Amino acid sequence: RELACPLTIQKKYTGTDSVLGAIYQAAVETFRQNSPDIFVDCPSRERGGWLCDSYFTAQTEYLLTGENRIEKLFLENFLLPAAFPDVPEGMLPMCYPADHYDHAFIPNWAMWFILELKKYLDRTGDRAFIDRARERVYGIVEYFCPFFNEDGLLEKLDGWIFVEWSAAAELVQDVNYPTNMLYAAALMAAGELYDDAALRRQAEQMREMIRRQ
Secondary structure, X not given: OOOOOOOOOOOOOOOOOHHXXXXXXXXXXXXXXXXXXXXXXXXXXXXXXXXXXXXXXXHHHHHXXXXXXXXXXXXXXXXXXXXXXXXXXXXXXXEOOOOOOOOOOOHHHHHHHHHHHHHHXXXXXXXXXXXXXXXXXXXXXXXXXHHEOOOOOEOOOOXXXXXXXXXXXXXXXXXXXXXXXXXXXXXXXXXXXXXXXXXXXXXXXXXXXXXXX
């Protein structure tokens, strides 16, 4: 009995290099195992729907199947509940529908949610779905507002800051620059999704401050 992605893989490897063919087939099997119904993390270790991972797996779904049916189901999980009681208001769970009752969350993963919505719209043209997500996106934006410092950068974020694990993270205190770069990209994506000039302007201001510093 096999538990794997039920969609037909449209794209085949047609080259003559046997090594590349084996790598390609391994990539296809990796995708199939990680997409049984929604996108999940490595199946031998955890069967949870993590944001950020989905940003990349969704690209693979489109390349291999020509559509994003699984991605829509994955993203829709974050739109259906009225609220998420185990994380702060406006924030998204890092992994859903697997709840984390210890109130742990990764603020960066909510940023990736916005970036993925932009890519989803680019791939599918599904404007109605993006409009459904508007309240969630602006809830994320509101959540981050109290964390801006006098330079217009995020400082002392709560939660698990999961984007920079190199020694670079130890060279500054309280202001995580990769996280700020990610959020500037998320703000720009939100501004483009909802034609919000104020969000696009804020994203540019953040980018300018990061470059200056």
